[in-house]
Amino acid sequence: MSIARRARHWRALADGRVRCTLCPRRCRLAEGQRGACFVRACRDGALVLSEEAARPLGCRPDPIEKKPLYHFLPGSLTYSFGTAGCNLACRYCQNWEMSRARAAVTGSGATTDPARIVAAAGASGCRSLAFTYNDPVVFHEYALDCAAAAHAAGLYTVAVSAGYVLPAPRAEFYAVIDAANIDLKAFDDRFYRRLCGARLAPVLETLESLVHETAVWVEITTMLIPGENDDPRRLHALSAWIARHLGCEVPLHLSAFHPAHRMRDHAATSVETLVRAREIAHANGLRHVYLGNLGAEIGRDTRCATCGARLIMRAGYLMVGWALDDMGHCLVCGARCQGVFTTSTRDIVLNHPARAPT
Structure with a gap:
């Protein structure tokens, strides 16, 4: 196994094994063993990431x-x-x-x-x-x-x-x-x-x-x-x-x-x-x-949660219609639609609790 780099989240154990602290599996690995994910392994007493x-x-x-x-x-x-x-x-x-x-x-x-x-x-x-x-x-x-x-x-x-x-x-x-x-x-x-x-x-x-x-x-x-x-x-x-x-x-x-x-x-x-x-x-x-x-x-389709109007129309994975104004408001009732949308000049982030609207 070719090794690209040392992993970031792990600790050495007293018995010579290492414990991965990346995911809740917390794999304990002896020398040469790979974790359940396949791409992390114990090599020379450290947890390393394989090139895969x-x-x-x-x-x-x-x-x-x-x-x-x-x-x-x-x-x-x-x-x-x-x-x-x-x-x-x-x-x-x-x-x-x-x-x-x-x-x-x-x-x-x-x-x-x-x-x-x-x-x-x-x-x-x-x-x-x-x-x-x-x-x-x-x-x-x-x-x-x-x-x-x-x-x-x-x-x-x-x-x-x-x-x-x-x-x-x-x-x-x-x-x-x-x-x-x-x-x-x-x-x-x-x-x-x-x-x-x-x-x-x-x-x-x-x-x-x-x-x-x-x-x-x-x-x-x-x-x-x-x-x-x-x-x-x-x-x-x-x-x-x-x-x-x-x-x-x-x-x-x-x-x-x-x-x-x-x-x-x-x-x-x-x-x-x-x-x-x-x-x-x-x-x-x-x-x-x-x-x-x-x-x-x-x-x-994305519909307005207030009036039910269609805001973003889709055919398969393609967007084929848009009924929001430049600030993300429904063109029918004026309610805002929560999301990260784009206009011709800038991205507008709406109503997300961890972000302030611009």
Whole structure:
């Protein structure tokens, strides 16, 4: 295993092993052992990061709506990439070819300097750099370098993450992130333990921290898997928790499951299931609930929470209509829509508790 650098978050143990303090797994590793994420290992009595964690995969410009982020620079492009490895072990992972990739898959190619990634993003007309596909938690150090390069070049930074990270690295990482979509996989600790190899509580802590203690724009995605996390009682509990602990303006994306990885025997999510889940979320007060990963063109538009008028119209991942004024007010009733929007001259940040409107 080629080694790129020493990890930032770890400590030595009295028995000669090292403990990783990046995520709640807190892996204890003997010499030569890799962590559950695959990309961190004990070498010469220290925790090191393998080159797989700094070798970008899947680099390409995407609509920001594909992350999904619907209230952060809608209509813009973001430069997306991931690496190998993941600190969760989701049996239904939709990107398992990357998240579960090993050296045989990632052995070719060289580590890419952050400046090259940022240059490619700028050349593609992107307004932001997105850490996605696998979880940026596992390439923490490389993501910090890329975020610094992005901000220096005038780009925003986006993280798509399961939020499974300990407080100290979480604070360090999200200090350089402008927007995040956090995957709240279910409101059920048993689901997390059985299907993801993780726990629910640290994810909820991450969400509360981001919304109340940082300036990060936050949206949430929950993929509904038939028979696993689509029970109406659980959906009620999930949306009620978001409303009570995060606020009714935080956008929730309900996404359809398609058979993948180790859960190919499960049926795909029906449109009816997603529509029912959206009704439950609305009943609990959530104002912006979207449906995704469907063939049907429903549940994509942003509507005014006050009068119901369509504010941002979408076809697939493309923005095709806009009905907000230059200060983000509904053109019908004048109410403000919470989000990070853009005009011809400047970005306007609206109604976020951690930011002052400009």
